Amino acid sequence: MKSDAKFTLADLAHLAGVSTSTASRALKNNPLIKQATREKVQTLAREHNYSVNAAASRLRTQKTNVIAVILNLIDDTEQSISDPFLLKIVAELNKALNAAGYELLLSNSFMASDDWANYFITSQRADGLIVVGQGKSNEKIDKAAAAGVPLVVWGEPTTPSIYPIIGGDNRKGGYLATMHLIDGGCKRIMFLGDPGHAEMTERHAGYEQALREHGLEPDPSLTLPIDITSQAAYDCINDTVRQNGLNFDGIVCISDMLALGALKALKERYVNIPADVSIVGYDDIALAELMHPSITTVRQDTQQAAQKMVSQLLKQFEGAPTRSETVDISLKIRRSTRAEN
Incomplete structure (x- = not known):
């Protein structure tokens, strides 16, 4: 049996078949986690002498292993989070984030506070932001970036900015x-x-x-x-x-x-x-x-876009240089247009 010093939260999560952030929340008896999952994680923790204090040492790093994905809807719009293209991007982001060991927290610009730095980062809801859509104003995005929030934006890659923007040509x-x-x-x-x-x-x-x-x-x-x-x-x-x-x-x-x-x-x-x-x-x-x-x-190519967005965000966590990038586009010719002359 591993000792507390060697048995990590990642080991516990692996045994329980959950993510590290889910295991951490289960140890804290977070009601958002199913009771059966909480009991399973806590039982395994006791069996391996993994204490909540060991989990607390991880909390001191202020890492949540959660990324907030914000759908940046404009004012006076009927567009919603049920928009098929937004759902398409979110689905790809979820896969890319899970592959990198992160969970996705979905929000939109109407639900979140105008101060994204405090709402998501200072409050430890998330480690970083992926913003889907520049909208007509970059005010909220620029404010978060100025506060030092790690973030990536889906938008127009040629737009001058201090943060990476990923988008099609x-x-x-x-x-x-x-x-x-x-x-x-x-x-x-x-x-x-x-x-x-x-x-x-x-x-x-x-x-x-x-x-x-x-x-x-x-x-x-x-x-x-x-x-x-x-x-x-x-x-x-x-x-x-x-x-x-x-x-x-x-x-x-x-x-x-x-x-x-x-x-x-x-x-x-x-x-x-x-x-x-x-x-x-x-x-x-x-x-x-x-x-x-x-x-x-x-x-x-939304799959490529999601991978690039996650990659550029992880680089910020590591203190590495970032850049805006363009993803592939192609014309899919179907029956709503006439054949070429």
Whole structure:
């Protein structure tokens, strides 16, 4: 039998079949841990002469082995944590964090205090932050970074910052989506989504670049800034068609959720997709392939993104240099767009 000096919390967690943070909480009789798990961990601790005092020595290091993942939703939005793309990123982050020995604490910017340093780090809720989304303002992120909080952001990698930002090549994504529509014969292409976000600004820049390269001057009236929900896209397309008729033959959507809403509105008006209007989404959520017609979309490698975000966060724990990184994107061509001319 191991002595207290040799038998570690990691050994105890391994025997109990739980994570080290779960074992630590079980030793403290944390009610968030199932009673059966608490009893199992505490019984094993007694059998191996592992005292709560030994666990306390670990607490003095102020490590929780928990990472807070904050969904940085903007004000006045109907977008929620049930958004399929957000869930897709969170699922990949959970796998990457578990592989690194950490648990994920999911929160959002509305639930958490404005002072993320105190709310998550000083209170020992988490060791570091992964923020999903830059939003229109970096104020909360910058405040946490200035307080010395280890953090990584999913957003626009070219944005100057003092913390690492991981994201897709958004300008390339907007460019590829628009080029595909032009190659399919579209000439009046709508941009559906708010360019005020850092990521969307770059996608819009790619959209305009593709238009100009083909002698198509961007029409400001075809850039429609809306919330990132299918309902917002549905309402927007209905309003546009009522007011202006079908004055567009292609749509670049900044998310698949917008593409779903646009598709629904047009199909209800018996507009043929893609013969009359071609639609490209963004993110490649599962629903995009299941719709009729299936939606052409820009895919971001969320698995690669999660691994890079976790890697850059761990480097901060080790005091190693960090950097922003771009993840792979690709165009998934499906039936919502016309074949190239």
